[in-house]
Structures are given as C-alpha cells and as structure tokens.
Amino acid sequence: MKKVVVIGAGTAGLAAAVRLQHKGYDVTIYEKNKKIGGRMYQLDIEGFKFDVGPTIVMMKDIYEELFIYTGVNPNNYIRMVRLDPMFKLEFPDGTILHATNDLVKMTEDNEMFSEKDAQGYLAYLADVYKRYLVAKKYFIERSFRKPSDFYNLGTMRQALKLKTFSNAYDSIGKFVESEKLKQSLAFQTLYIGVSPFTGPSIYTIIPMIELLYGVWYIKGGMYQMAKAMEKRFLELGGTIKLNQNVEEIVIENKVAKGIIVNDEMIEADIVLSNADFPYAMDNLIRDNKYKKKYIPKKIDKMTYSSSSFMIYLGMKKKYQTSLHTIYFTSNFKKNVDDLFMDNIPDDPSFYVYSPTQLDESLAPADKEVLYILVPVPNLHHTKNKWDKKEEYADFILDILSKKEGFENVKNDIEVMKIFTPHDFEEKFNLKFGATFGLRPTLLQSNYFRPQVKSKYVNNLYFTGSSNHPGAGVPIVLTSSKLAVNEILKDDKNE
Ligand SMILES: Cc1cc2nc3c(=O)[nH]c(=O)nc-3n(C[C@H](O)[C@H](O)[C@H](O)COP(=O)(O)OP(=O)(O)OC[C@H]3O[C@@H](n4cnc5c(N)ncnc54)[C@H](O)[C@@H]3O)c2cc1C
Structure with missing residues (x-):
C-alpha cells in the first residue's frame, strides 16, 4: 500500500485524503x-459556535459528490437546507432586496427598478450561464500539465468564448442600469477577494450560480462539512495527526521523499501539500532549485486577494435578522478601491451572518451568534499594524447599531472575538493574511495559476485556494479532485 502524507487538514486536504484513502492509499494528514x-474552522467560546471563514454554501452537488465517490449517501453526513430568500441586501437609503431564485418574485422585484432592467437581468443570467458551461468544461475541471494543454487552438477558441477581458462591473452594466441591481450582482467577486471594478468579468458567474443553483445551509454550520469529511476519512481507515507543524518537504534528486515534523523525517511515496501555495514555496521547500520560478522574489511579487476583519459575537438574547445580510455603503466604488489601495475602509460595506436564525444548536438557549465580516486590505504592502483592532470593531458596531433591529447590539454582547489579517496569517499560514490566497487575475488563473502537480518535483502535489482552479469551498473541493486525478494518473491507478 503506497503511503501518502497530506500537509494540512483544510477543506482541500481533507477532501483529497478521503478520495485517496478510498482508492487504497495509506493516508496520514x-x-x-x-x-x-x-479556514473552515470552528471557534467554540462558552457554548457559542462560530464558523471562522466560509458560511455561504453554493454548488451543493460538489459537496455531495465527495461522499458519493466513496460509495455513501451524503445525506448521512451533511444535511442541507435550501435558502429562499438566499440573502438580504440593505442599501444606505433603506432599500432592501431579498435575493431570490423564485422566478416570479425575482421578476416582480426587478420590475420595481424598470422592465428594461428586469429583462436585462434575465439576459445577464442567460449570457453568463453560457460562459459558465465553457469555463467549467475547459478551464475549471481540468489541470494544465504542460504548455500545450493550454496553448492550442481548441482551448484558445474556448477562452475567447469566455469574453473575460472587461471587468465584472462593466460587464454587468451591459445588462442592467440600476446601480443597486448592479451592486447586487457585483459584490460577490469579493467572496474570492477580487474587485468587481478590476476583476475579470468571468467572475460574474458567482451570482449566476447563486441564482440558478441556489444557496444552501448545512445543519451545524459550515464546520459540519469539515467534520463530515473527517468522519468519512476515519471510517475509511485514514489517520489525522493534529498539532503537527510540518517544517519541510524533503526532496532528493527531484523526488519528494517525505516531510519533516518535530525534527523527525516521515517517509512517504507521495506528498500532497494543502498548505497555502505561497507559504509552502517560501517555507516548506528549502532548496531554490526545486522552487523554479516560485523563488521568494517571485512569490513576493505575485498579486494577493483582499483580507477580512472579523468580529464573532455571542449575544445575550435572540435577534430578529436574516441568515445572511449584506450592508452596502453609499460609495461602494471607493470602499472597494480602498481594499486594494491599502486603506482600511472608513465607510465599509460589510456582511452579517446569523446561523442561529435557523440552527439553535450553535448557541446556548435563547442566545444568538453574529458573525461580522468586513473586507479589508491584505498585509502585502501594508502600513496597517491592526494594533487598534478593538477600536475598529467598535467603529463597525457603531455602524451596525444604526441598522434596524441592532440598536442595542453593543450592550447585548456576551462574548466577542476579533480576527485581523494577522490572525489569518498566523493561524492558517496565509501569506500576507490574504484570506482567499492568490488573487485570480488573468495572469494568475487557469494555466497561469500554480497547478496541482509540481512541474519540477516528482511525487509532489498541491491543493487549495492558491492553486488551480482557485478559492471558495466548491472550487477547492474541485482542486482536491484534480490533485487526486493527477496522482492516480501518475500512479497508473485510474
Ligand atoms: C472569512 C472568510 C470567509 C469565507 N467565506 C466563504 C464562503 O462563504 N463560501 C465559500 O465557499 N468560501 C468562503 N471562503 C473561502 C474558503 O474558506 C476557502 O477557499 C477554503 O476554505 C480554503 O481551503 P483550503 O483547503 O484551500 O485551505 P485552508 O483552509 O487554509 O487549509 C490549509 C490547512 O493547512 C494547514 N497548514 C498550513 N501550514 C501547515 C504546516 N506547515 N503544517 C501543518 N499544517 C499546515 C492550515 O492550518 C490549514 O488547516 C471564506 C474564507 C474566509 C477566510
């Protein structure tokens, strides 16, 4: 039985480990x-359970497919509930939109803006759906091993069909005129740390996926998905070792031989790193000759996603709110530009998640969980030390207390935990605290993104947000599938 070591029990590490163990490998994480x-971690503070990172479940089939692959019924591992409305959007003038994929309700809501916008909205969905099918087949669900996998007539023809050269906001503007509708289809690029004003237009597929495939909630919160993967992995006979900081990937004559943990060499036939790619290149591969182009200078020069400032609140009493709410600021463009110009937003849009609206299991009786995410700059070129994080949290809570239903929020807090970009950097080894890893610019996407198979070292593979195809739970689940497919192909175990 071949021995595999996986570095990291993140989403992609766990999912790849499940697949490999099922295929007969002896896997240790x-x-x-x-x-x-x-990032799919859970904080448990005095009975309040907080999802640390991901909260919005999209592309449900990809979550389920992992369990089906190993021959079990996903419903025995994760229980999903469909959300309708999917989320609430609140604008500074008090306008509220409840994003829905009920076609009748959607049309009624959009006609409030204008019939032209209602028509444009449907045209946007049809256009982006078509591009999504191309992206899925030719770019997302495949790896690029060698230049000719990308530089060939067929792939180039499909790339042109993606029409990805304009930015997301302008491309939405071709379909709808209302600023509010535009924002309702644009903010989703921030899910992967990209500005809608500069990010490739293909990322308008994110709201299309929400609208056409739905948004779901996993009972027990997102952490339940991690627990479900762990459960399946252990059932299949895998091993997980916690509190084990991997120090090095051992490479001899261009072949990965194992890892070093606590000064001890652990031998393996295959090494799969789920640690964020830029960190892994800087820290786990010691010899520059095995990094090839990803030497420290190059890693430093790459472009990184935005980060997140988090406030996790355990509330003394119940609150009447939605599961997912986005509060827009009056100047959305300036707010987004600030994120990529190293300015901590002084007039931020932010997101509030309250899973206890649906799920009593996450807080003590009659109490509430609130999770507040404020997109902020990463630490790449930063002047921001975040030494006044309590003051910034207070500033955000002041803004929230002006929203209906939250007037007393500061007095109702029982427990509070803050995460800054530094916490993400330290806790999960995310370079520059960029919460979504390498930013998927055109030059850091598809063939140009670090691939799942090392080009320079045999038996070494990578999986996770900073690898192809990119960030977000369903996309890193896809990355783990690609990595396992590459391992099986190399091992002739298909
Ligand atoms: C605030 C926030 C909100 C988000 N919201 C959403 C959302 O709503 N929906 C969605 O789909 N996605 C969301 N995402 C993105 C999603 O969480 C990530 O894309 C995904 O979880 C990343 O998984 P991963 O396996 O790539 O990496 P990680 O989760 O970072 O896993 C890597 C693992 O490797 C470990 N590791 C690193 N170095 C070492 C080492 N030297 N030795 C041992 N272990 C090591 C780390 O501790 C970690 O456990 C969000 C992310 C954040 C941060």
Missing part, C-alpha cells in the same frame, strides 16, 4: 492546528 478545517 499532518495539521498544525489543534482542530481540523483550516
């Missing part, structure tokens, strides 16, 4: 933290 999940 080494995770530096005391709990599994990576």
Whole structure:
C-alpha cells in the first residue's frame, strides 16, 4: 500500500485524503492546528459556535459528490437546507432586496427598478450561464500539465468564448442600469477577494450560480462539512495527526521523499501539500532549485486577494435578522478601491451572518451568534499594524447599531472575538493574511495559476485556494479532485 502524507487538514486536504484513502492509499494528514478545517474552522467560546471563514454554501452537488465517490449517501453526513430568500441586501437609503431564485418574485422585484432592467437581468443570467458551461468544461475541471494543454487552438477558441477581458462591473452594466441591481450582482467577486471594478468579468458567474443553483445551509454550520469529511476519512481507515507543524518537504534528486515534523523525517511515496501555495514555496521547500520560478522574489511579487476583519459575537438574547445580510455603503466604488489601495475602509460595506436564525444548536438557549465580516486590505504592502483592532470593531458596531433591529447590539454582547489579517496569517499560514490566497487575475488563473502537480518535483502535489482552479469551498473541493486525478494518473491507478 503506497503511503501518502497530506500537509494540512483544510477543506482541500481533507477532501483529497478521503478520495485517496478510498482508492487504497495509506493516508496520514499532518495539521498544525489543534482542530481540523483550516479556514473552515470552528471557534467554540462558552457554548457559542462560530464558523471562522466560509458560511455561504453554493454548488451543493460538489459537496455531495465527495461522499458519493466513496460509495455513501451524503445525506448521512451533511444535511442541507435550501435558502429562499438566499440573502438580504440593505442599501444606505433603506432599500432592501431579498435575493431570490423564485422566478416570479425575482421578476416582480426587478420590475420595481424598470422592465428594461428586469429583462436585462434575465439576459445577464442567460449570457453568463453560457460562459459558465465553457469555463467549467475547459478551464475549471481540468489541470494544465504542460504548455500545450493550454496553448492550442481548441482551448484558445474556448477562452475567447469566455469574453473575460472587461471587468465584472462593466460587464454587468451591459445588462442592467440600476446601480443597486448592479451592486447586487457585483459584490460577490469579493467572496474570492477580487474587485468587481478590476476583476475579470468571468467572475460574474458567482451570482449566476447563486441564482440558478441556489444557496444552501448545512445543519451545524459550515464546520459540519469539515467534520463530515473527517468522519468519512476515519471510517475509511485514514489517520489525522493534529498539532503537527510540518517544517519541510524533503526532496532528493527531484523526488519528494517525505516531510519533516518535530525534527523527525516521515517517509512517504507521495506528498500532497494543502498548505497555502505561497507559504509552502517560501517555507516548506528549502532548496531554490526545486522552487523554479516560485523563488521568494517571485512569490513576493505575485498579486494577493483582499483580507477580512472579523468580529464573532455571542449575544445575550435572540435577534430578529436574516441568515445572511449584506450592508452596502453609499460609495461602494471607493470602499472597494480602498481594499486594494491599502486603506482600511472608513465607510465599509460589510456582511452579517446569523446561523442561529435557523440552527439553535450553535448557541446556548435563547442566545444568538453574529458573525461580522468586513473586507479589508491584505498585509502585502501594508502600513496597517491592526494594533487598534478593538477600536475598529467598535467603529463597525457603531455602524451596525444604526441598522434596524441592532440598536442595542453593543450592550447585548456576551462574548466577542476579533480576527485581523494577522490572525489569518498566523493561524492558517496565509501569506500576507490574504484570506482567499492568490488573487485570480488573468495572469494568475487557469494555466497561469500554480497547478496541482509540481512541474519540477516528482511525487509532489498541491491543493487549495492558491492553486488551480482557485478559492471558495466548491472550487477547492474541485482542486482536491484534480490533485487526486493527477496522482492516480501518475500512479497508473485510474
Ligand atoms: C472569512 C472568510 C470567509 C469565507 N467565506 C466563504 C464562503 O462563504 N463560501 C465559500 O465557499 N468560501 C468562503 N471562503 C473561502 C474558503 O474558506 C476557502 O477557499 C477554503 O476554505 C480554503 O481551503 P483550503 O483547503 O484551500 O485551505 P485552508 O483552509 O487554509 O487549509 C490549509 C490547512 O493547512 C494547514 N497548514 C498550513 N501550514 C501547515 C504546516 N506547515 N503544517 C501543518 N499544517 C499546515 C492550515 O492550518 C490549514 O488547516 C471564506 C474564507 C474566509 C477566510
């Protein structure tokens, strides 16, 4: 039985480990933290359970497919509930939109803006759906091993069909005129740390996926997905070692031989790193000759996603709110530009998640969980030390207390935890605290993104947000599938 070591029990590490163990490999995961999940971590503070990172479940089939692959019914591992409305959007003038994929309700809501916008909205969905099918087949669900996998007539023809050269906001503007509708289809690029004003237009597929495939909630919160993967992995006979900081990937004569943990060499036939790619290149591969183009200078020069400032609140009493709410600021463009110009937003849009609206299991009786995410700059070129994080949290809570239903929010807090970009950098080894890893610019996407198979070292593979195809739970689940497919192909075990 071939031995595989996986570095990191994040989403992609766990999912790849499940697949490999199912295929007959002897898999051990080494995770530096005391709990599994990576960014899909859970904080448990005095009975309040907080999802640390991901909260919005899209592309449900991809979550389920992992369990089906190993021959079990996903419903026995994760229980999904469809959300309708999917989320609430609140604008500074008090306008509220409830994003829905009920076609009748959607049309009624959009006609409030104008019939032309209602028509444009449908045209946007049809256009982006078509481009999504191309992206899925030719770019997302495949790896690029060698230049000719990308530079060939067929792939170039499909790339042109993606029409990805304009930015997301302008491309939405071709379909709808209302600024509010535009924003309602644009903010989703921030899910992967990209500005809608500069990010490639293909990322308008994110709201299309929400609208056509739905948004779901996993009972127990997102962490339940990590626990479900862990459960399946252990059932299949895999091993997880926690509190194990991997120090090095051992490479001899261009072949990965194992890892070093606590000064001890652990031998393996295959090494799969789920640690964020830029960190892995800087820290786990010691010899520059095995990094090839990803030497420290290049890693430093790459472009990184935005980061997140988080406030996790356990509330003394119940609150009447939605599961997912986005509060827009009056100057959305300036707010987004600030994120990529190293300015901590002084008039931010932010997101509030309250899973206890649906799920009593996440807080003590009659109490509430609130999770507040404020997109902020990463630490790449930063002047921001975040030494006044309590003051910034207070500033955000002041803004929230002006929203209906939250007037007393500051007095109702029982427990509070803050995460800044530094916490993401330290806890999960995310370079520059960029919460979504390498930014998927055109030059850091598809063939140009670090691939799942090392080009320079045999038996070494990567999986996760900064690898192809990119960030977001369903996309890193896809990355893990690609990595396993590459391993099986190399091992002639298909
Ligand atoms: C605030 C926030 C909100 C988000 N919201 C959403 C959302 O709503 N929906 C969605 O789909 N996605 C969302 N995402 C993105 C999603 O969480 C990530 O894309 C995904 O979880 C990343 O998984 P991963 O496996 O790539 O990496 P990670 O989760 O970072 O896993 C890597 C693992 O490797 C471990 N590791 C690193 N170095 C070492 C080492 N030297 N030794 C041992 N272990 C090591 C880390 O501790 C970690 O456990 C969000 C992310 C954040 C941060």
